[in-house]
Amino acid sequence: MKLLVINPNISDDVSALIRTEALRAAAPGTEITVRTARSGVEYIETRLESLLAAPAVSQIIAEDAGDADAVMVAAFGDPGMPALKELVDVPVVGITEAALATASLLGARFSIVAISGRITAWYRECVGRNGLESRLASIRSLRTPLRGIGSVQQDFRADLVRLANEVVDSDGADVVILAGAPLAGLAREVAAEIPVPVVDGISAGVAQAEVLVRLAPGTHRGGSFAAPPAKANAGLSPELAGLLARQLPIRK
Amino acid sequence: MKLLVINPNISDDVSALIRTEALRAAAPGTEITVRTARSGVEYIETRLESLLAAPAVSQIIAEDAGDADAVMVAAFGDPGMPALKELVDVPVVGITEAALATASLLGARFSIVAISGRITAWYRECVGRNGLESRLASIRSLRTPLRGIGSVQQDFRADLVRLANEVVDSDGADVVILAGAPLAGLAREVAAEIPVPVVDGISAGVAQAEVLVRLAPGTHRGGSFAAPPAKANAGLSPELAGLLARQLPIRK
Amino acid sequence: MKLLVINPNISDDVSALIRTEALRAAAPGTEITVRTARSGVEYIETRLESLLAAPAVSQIIAEDAGDADAVMVAAFGDPGMPALKELVDVPVVGITEAALATASLLGARFSIVAISGRITAWYRECVGRNGLESRLASIRSLRTPLRGIGSVQQDFRADLVRLANEVVDSDGADVVILAGAPLAGLAREVAAEIPVPVVDGISAGVAQAEVLVRLAPGTHRGGSFAAPPAKANAGLSPELAGLLARQLPIRK
Amino acid sequence: MKLLVINPNISDDVSALIRTEALRAAAPGTEITVRTARSGVEYIETRLESLLAAPAVSQIIAEDAGDADAVMVAAFGDPGMPALKELVDVPVVGITEAALATASLLGARFSIVAISGRITAWYRECVGRNGLESRLASIRSLRTPLRGIGSVQQDFRADLVRLANEVVDSDGADVVILAGAPLAGLAREVAAEIPVPVVDGISAGVAQAEVLVRLAPGTHRGGSFAAPPAKANAGLSPELAGLLARQLPIRK
Amino acid sequence: MKLLVINPNISDDVSALIRTEALRAAAPGTEITVRTARSGVEYIETRLESLLAAPAVSQIIAEDAGDADAVMVAAFGDPGMPALKELVDVPVVGITEAALATASLLGARFSIVAISGRITAWYRECVGRNGLESRLASIRSLRTPLRGIGSVQQDFRADLVRLANEVVDSDGADVVILAGAPLAGLAREVAAEIPVPVVDGISAGVAQAEVLVRLAPGTHRGGSFAAPPAKANAGLSPELAGLLARQLPIRK
Amino acid sequence: MKLLVINPNISDDVSALIRTEALRAAAPGTEITVRTARSGVEYIETRLESLLAAPAVSQIIAEDAGDADAVMVAAFGDPGMPALKELVDVPVVGITEAALATASLLGARFSIVAISGRITAWYRECVGRNGLESRLASIRSLRTPLRGIGSVQQDFRADLVRLANEVVDSDGADVVILAGAPLAGLAREVAAEIPVPVVDGISAGVAQAEVLVRLAPGTHRGGSFAAPPAKANAGLSPELAGLLARQLPIRK
Incomplete structure (x- = not known):
């Protein structure tokens, strides 16, 4: 499986720590890609910093989750969660x-x-x-x-x-x-x-993401985590707008 | 007092409804400015749509709250709250x-x-x-x-x-x-x-914002709603970065 | 608007403090009347003392709320609340x-x-x-x-x-x-x-009472805060008995 | 043991029902005295009616609890409770x-x-x-x-x-x-x-009051149910004022 | 009434303490039988020790509750409760x-x-x-x-x-x-x-068990505490198997 | 890793269903052993039936967990949990x-x-x-x-x-x-x-047990899930008594 790991902090140092632990924790056959937020703060400590990090996290998902089997948001406090579970049809897991x-x-x-x-x-x-x-x-x-x-x-x-x-x-x-x-x-x-x-959190997140992929419990085609209803939007990146344009979430 | 009202939905129709009710509800002497989100969706119904609206709301606060006595976030569900209370030294109130x-x-x-x-x-x-x-x-x-x-x-x-x-x-x-x-x-x-x-929600929000301004209970210079600690950031708008650069929140 | 403020403690000293702060907090146009409980204790600290204060508070409401737009019960712990909200058709607010x-x-x-x-x-x-x-x-x-x-x-x-x-x-x-x-x-x-x-509490109570009057959300003609059903009673003051005799609460 | 049973409703019909069931439920040796509230309403259905009943209940306790081993408040909803537990040194039990x-x-x-x-x-x-x-x-x-x-x-x-x-x-x-x-x-x-x-409720109340008397767990000389601190009071009945004048609750 | 008291600890010392206090607490006419668990530990301090004690407690109930009016499980933490309430038609009370x-x-x-x-x-x-x-x-x-x-x-x-x-x-x-x-x-x-x-706990348990017998509120012939549905079982003691064979719980 | 799966129901049919799904869910390298309770009932539906099943489950753990890396209790409702987590030093997971x-x-x-x-x-x-x-x-x-x-x-x-x-x-x-x-x-x-x-539940249980083994978070040598303190016991199987005799839990 392919796991997209997103560091919501802009710090490459922390991304390196995340990568190392994620690789140690991963099962054989799990491919880890680590991406670092391009906007936000060095280290998220507050509700506001979490809010500021969320756009970068959602943008990375929109850009890179296309061929991922699961996404892991790698900051404790889970910036953008659980909202991000509505964004794609694969599991999105926060480390908290x-x-x-x-x-x-x-x-x-x-x-x-x-x-x-x-x-x-x-x-x-x-x-x-x-x-x-x-x-x-x-x-x-x-x-x-x-x-x-x-x-x-x-x-x-x-x-x-x-x-x-x-x-x-x-x-x-x-x-x-x-x-x-x-x-x-x-x-x-x-x-x-x-x-x-x-x-x-990192190793727990990797392991739990692997569990969700392996169990394949199915996607949200209904309920409160299905893709939002189609409607007008503005000012979003092409990638995010593209995801919102999905009318019927399709099983991967 | 000056009240900055932000419609987190991109819909001008809804902004008009908000403005009309806010004006009806406002006390004498309250000046209402209504701003509409430049990015996001037509009408927020889900966690994800709320997350997508939050950057536009925070950007409007960063741009326009400089001379406001209070800010009101005018979508039920309170996108970006309570995080936005950390952003400025004046009260930020959600209509919910x-x-x-x-x-x-x-x-x-x-x-x-x-x-x-x-x-x-x-x-x-x-x-x-x-x-x-x-x-x-x-x-x-x-x-x-x-x-x-x-x-x-x-x-x-x-x-x-x-x-x-x-x-x-x-x-x-x-x-x-x-x-x-x-x-x-x-x-x-x-x-x-x-x-x-x-x-x-709109009239309650206006009235409660007025209460918070009139009571003048003081700002968050400590506790979990004070401005976040100074630290490196990236990719933020100049206005947001400017707000984060406040080292010591100052009483308005 | 006319706001009836009731000090459930029998202490005139405290009534004076309440009056001073209530006047400072009041919006232009708010008329404040402060009444002091005629029975009860000097300063309510316990459940029992609160219970002993409640009759005096309800009696003052029955006597004086006739031309008030709202009532404020000015002891922390809110003696008699929320029961007193059933007594009259105008908002009754406790300072807590x-x-x-x-x-x-x-x-x-x-x-x-x-x-x-x-x-x-x-x-x-x-x-x-x-x-x-x-x-x-x-x-x-x-x-x-x-x-x-x-x-x-x-x-x-x-x-x-x-x-x-x-x-x-x-x-x-x-x-x-x-x-x-x-x-x-x-x-x-x-x-x-x-x-x-x-x-x-005092300034918050005044401000919130003003909000409830200005928003005019309507009275309780149904639900659990409507006036109690008509039934026999005994031993009540004429004023209280008179309020209970209302069959249909009427919008002020 | 002597059990003072108080009907907070003014209805003698209900007092009769209470007396009959209390006698059926009582253990040998339990003496039941039933008193009916002299003020209040025919049948308590609301918070307000409960508040209006409480003075009559507290007055009966103040008058008659002197030689009782326990008091039972016999209206579901427990008017005046738990405040009445502060009033005397014997157990006061509500039927709810x-x-x-x-x-x-x-x-x-x-x-x-x-x-x-x-x-x-x-x-x-x-x-x-x-x-x-x-x-x-x-x-x-x-x-x-x-x-x-x-x-x-x-x-x-x-x-x-x-x-x-x-x-x-x-x-x-x-x-x-x-x-x-x-x-x-x-x-x-x-x-x-x-x-x-x-x-x-009635039989449960009688039985539980008997339990509390027989177990004799001790009185509240400290904690939040001890007699309130001595302080000035006004407008109370002589009996209630007398109870409040107790400085040191004494074990019965 | 006959009260079967079970000490889930294997300690006879503790059974003696239980017996002494139970006799002091019992009403006239209450016959107390104390039984000590034959398997388990000296003194239950943990979830596991509680689990190990439960079979001995259920076995004593199955053996001896036949002519009891109530059963009391005399270890704080209530080993086996509330499950044991499903086992017999008389009240089973834990001391906690x-x-x-x-x-x-x-x-x-x-x-x-x-x-x-x-x-x-x-x-x-x-x-x-x-x-x-x-x-x-x-x-x-x-x-x-x-x-x-x-x-x-x-x-x-x-x-x-x-x-x-x-x-x-x-x-x-x-x-x-x-x-x-x-x-x-x-x-x-x-x-x-x-x-x-x-x-x-011991005196409270005795007194409460007496209350439940005297009030005779009825047995569980429905709801989640009725005897479990008839079904195959294995490896249980004859006494327990016999209790499970009850198809219709019968009022004592 | 070796996973001991215990069916707390005595039904071999259900054990077969459990085995089939557990094998489907297991990661490569996981060895599954399924054991069926020797005492208890055909299908656990109630608190009492769960209590009756627990001794058989604990006995199987005591007999067979010696070389297991984790134990899974395979009845919804988790009979014996969380107590069984105190019994051995490897993770014990219920399917609920x-x-x-x-x-x-x-x-x-x-x-x-x-x-x-x-x-x-x-x-x-x-x-x-x-x-x-x-x-x-x-x-x-x-x-x-x-x-x-x-x-x-x-x-x-x-x-x-x-x-x-x-x-x-x-x-x-x-x-x-x-x-x-x-x-x-x-x-x-x-x-x-x-x-x-x-x-x-079965596949979730297998996957979560694997996670706990792979993450190797350490054992309970302190806290409320450590092995119970040494003390006298009686009537337990030699295997259970042997586990209780552990004085110092040792990391596997």
Whole structure:
């Protein structure tokens, strides 16, 4: 299968981290293409930055999803989701929803460890949008300004492990989610230092996207995720306008 | 006060309806400017169409909010909200959240009457994002294809009144919200035919925006709605990039 | 418009604070009449004290609402609400519900700063009755006995500002509600010392009552807030009995 | 033990029904005193009527609870509760909360069968105030005007049994609550015609009050149900003022 | 009435504590039979240990409930509940659900004081299964390893009283539940040291079981707690197979 | 990887259906072993039948999980879950939780189509235990008695497709879950007749188990899913007692 991975942050450093972890996680036969947003911000921490990133993500889908079997949106907080599931007939998966689905199978309650205090409100709302507040034990985060987004996991490894242990010991977490594409791959390295399962969004996203392709549950030809009704539009890129012109979604 | 009203739909017909009702609702001294989205779709019914509208809305705010005291986003479902509240230091109000706040003062449970079946999933999620599911009695909608977006209230007046009575009689609604900018102003005309208070999003939005300006509760210099932290960005319009370059939000 | 403001506490000191802030908040053309409960307690802190205040509030409405366009119940916790909305055909607004509606437009989560520990349980239940638990970040309160109810804001200004900053920094509040009529007007004075919008119940109540009058959404002739069915009663004041004798609520 | 039973409705007919069922339900050694509200309405169906009944109920408690071991408030919807629990040091139990507690032990989800459509909104809010919405399968009610409040169970026996069967067959109820003091005793008569356990508020209230007396779990000398702090009051009956003058609640 | 009390723990020490408290709590005329699980663990602290205990509990019911009027499952966390309610036509009550129902009548929010940290997750899920999360103020627990399960209340009396006071002072509890059969009877001894009502599961369970027998609300001949449909089974004890062979549950 | 699949029903017919679909769903390299419960009932429809099945499931895990990389419990409703996750150090996945996790990635709200009315209460509680009530659009079921459990999908294909279309058209489902091992494999056959994605528990369970093995998130050495503390036990099979004797869970 072909998986289109989109980094909604404009940072190539983060795209490299995503690519490395995605390749490690992919099943044999999965081809990974990583694309980086051409507009937006260096690292999405807020609702607004997520909104600013969404056009670039939708444009990449419109340009490149034509021969993909699935799309993965690789920023925690899932910019543009679930709206983007209406855009194409193949599965579109956010790394947060994939991490939450995976964590939900590993224990009763999970906590999220994040890299900035500001980011936690947006993450909390994302968990809420997924209807999983009752399973969220806590969100804890670094409180120190970052030196650079590409080196967070090196710079703060010990702090992140400490936070992960705190959510288990003090907040009742059964599972820890290390949140944010800049932490891609860290879960593998620190799992032995954390007494419960540790979930990484990138690898969870790749694996869940593969599941959705392999199970082939069918497309949305009805319901609230079908392609929107045909109507006049303006100012959209030719690629997006082309997707909206689909009258009848067709099974891939 | 100056109120910038943004129609996230590209339809000038709907902008005209919005303008008329906004002027009727405005207090003496409120200046209304209505702007229409330059990109997006004719009438937003889905999550994806909302996502496609958001860039145009944020661009209008970036261009024109400089001397506004408040901004109103005039499509039910509140495209781009609450993210847009992070963008400027003046209040940004969606007509759904304004209608919900207003309805919440008029009774215990409210219902929404909408103009298409497809639109109801998006509206339901918007109520959920506002944390008010427990006060939503029901959503009922027209099921017939529309002849045109500008004439919905003429074409379907009787059906809409019937739906409004059904939600009172069968669903336990204490308040009815006539949802969607295309119904702007209809509430005034049909209130006598509906046995409970009827709320219109446009007039509620104008009135609530005026309240927020007059109360002057202060701006977000901290918390999760402050301007995002300074960081690199790319591909944004000069106006949006300019707003993001604010380091310290300043009280208007 | 004429707004009848009722202080459910028997304290004239608090009525004076309420009057001052209500006048500051009122739009041009709003006439404010403030009435003080003739029975009840000095300052309502508990469910029982709220229950004891309700008869005096309903009696004042029955006596004086005849030519009012709206009624405001000016104690946080909203004694007698939402029951009192069934009593007359004009809007009856509590300052808590008005503060919550206003705060809900200013951010995602709000906290309440209160003047006694005992009062917090009652406030929490009031937020719950409004269905807004998921948006309540926290309630924090003074823990020191008050010298007098009329001088709370002078005596504890610094403590209240400190609590307001704590709910932003530690509890994730996007908006602070300074709760209780004895704090009427304090929000204006301390807004600059608190990094998020600050809402005052009295001014929010006045402004929201004005909105409901101006929007004229219609009265409850059906649904669960219509006047109760005609039936035998006993022991009520002539004024209350008179209101209950309305068979068909008539639009003002 | 001595149980003070208060009918918040002014109807002596209903008091007689309550007395008969309370005596049938009482354990040996329980002395039942039934008092009827001197003010209020014939039959409480709304929030407002509940508010109007509360002063009479609190006055009876203040007058007569002095030698009672427990108090039962015998109108479904629990007028004045939970505030009245703050008033005296003995348990005060509403028949709704008692029915809900009892039903919760008999199955997963319960439904309420009520005697008027108007009453259902108030009942639903009462279930909500008890935090049990997730266990409420449905509320169904008679829709025909009543001939008289004292003869409801005779006049509508067949309809009530039909409604009880409908909630089992269509709404997934595991337990049926026949709601309202006018139905006191009906559960015993119709149990054989309903395929799940049937709970009556009056007998549940008596039994639960007995449980609370026998278990003697202790009084509220702290927490949010302790007697309110001493403070000035006005316009209260001597008996109520006397109760409020208690400085330190004393164990009975 | 005859009450079959089952200790799902294999510990005879705990059975003795249960018997003593059950006898103290029982009404005149209640005959108590206590049976101890023959398989399972010494003291149930986890979901798995609860699962391992359930077969022994169901077997005792199948063997001994034939002439019982009610069954009480005497381990906090209610192993096997609510499934066991489907097994026989008499009421089956868990001590947790009985404690929760009792506590719910004594205040708005309750806390649970438990004897080990590990046990709290299981208790929290049990409260959730009863739909009462919104009334749970907190769970606090001992953190020290126990010397022996039969002497917990002697060994940790002071710590347990301290925890009970903490939940009132810091967590807003109106009622304290001392959880776990090993604490049977402690509530009576420490009530004077805790400023709110204190509920003991064993005595609450006995009292509530008596209520259900005396009210005789009827059996489950329909709904989701009726005896399961007849079908092939295998490997069950003769007693359990015999119970399943009931085609039509018969009123006792 | 080696996947131990356990059919908690005693029916070999259903085990055959499970095996066929599991093999179709498995990735290359996954070895499937299917075991059938030796005790319990032909087809689990109720909480009690689930409880009766759990000992057989735990016994099979204790006997056979020694060289498995993951365990799948193949009855909808997830008998014994989540308790069984505490039993071994490899992932234990129920087909309901796997179907819910998978469905949650395909749309906002899902419905369950079931094969008997009685079974729906148990399924609803299972969704609730997973914290996903807010995403459950509805449960609809066959109402006709089954001819045989092995032929349900042949006998009722048209009815099941009709129910699946009803939940989309009337209940707002974005995804349909065909529930119950007897429907294993049906989703593949009917996907073209249903306008939204259709999820099958068996294939979802296999795929999710593979994900958990491949991601290797680590085991529970702490938190509420670690192996229970060492303590006395009795009456357990040697295999179960052996598992409980593990003092320190060891990473596989």
